[in-house]
Ligand SMILES: Nc1nc2c(ncn2[C@@H]2O[C@H](COP(=O)(O)OP(=O)(O)O)[C@@H](O)[C@H]2O)c(=O)[nH]1
């Protein structure tokens with residue numbers, strides 16, 4: 288028989304309702320397209336796991352699309368399909384064939400094309416898409432998304448990557464709209480000080496939110512899902528006001 292295991296209390300994260308995100312002006316009237324949210328961060332920090340968790344938490348209330356980026360494979364998209372977090376037609380892989388950050392920052396055409404084709408196809412078949420999640424291929428701390436590709440972005444670090452990483456900073460840590468510090472369940476095993484990671488991160492982010500997560504817990508991404516809801520609400524307001 289399966290029993291619930293006691294879970295360590297999460298360190299305190301910020302209130303992250305997405306309202307601080309600065310979105311571009313609407314170009315085509317109300318809800319002219321889904322809000323696109325990028326998920327970046329180093330290899331293995333938990334980006335695909337976070338995408339899966341967000342899909343599981345949001346799929347009953349929102350129409351979702353997912354784009355993954357891998358260098359030479361479609362592995363992340365296949366992993367998400369295997370996990371059955373969304374109907375398979377809602378998940379598309381981009382094979383970047385190049386340095387991952389090039390495809391999300393410098394030459395975004397393949398990702399933009401993939402987003403437009405996927406969103407149009409899903410809208411025709413099922414009605415408007417609310418949120419498109421774009422997972423970057425894992426890269427270093429400088430890899431952030433172009434604002435021409437996504438409207439808001441999450442940067443994912445993990446405790447096992449070293450608790451000095453937030454202190455070292457870089458554009459992902461400093462400028463992402465939401466910073467997630469994942470794998471807090473592993474912190475005691477890898478000697479990472481989560482409170483230090485949170486305070487170092489906050490010191491570099493000028494008030495933008497930081498959330499600790501453990502995605503071992505199926506509801507571990509609940510606060511991130513709330514942030515996504517907030518970003519979508521801000522996106523819709525901005526469309527109505529335009
Ligand atoms: N213990 C623990 N493992 C995690 C957590 N999040 C992700 N993982 C594991 O970390 C590994 C890498 O995750 P993945 O999502 O593929 O990372 P990505 O390369 O950033 O997409 C996988 O084995 C995940 O199961 C977490 O919060 N806690």
Ligand SMILES: [Mg+2]
Pocket residue numbers: 334335336363422425
């Ligand atoms: Mg991945």
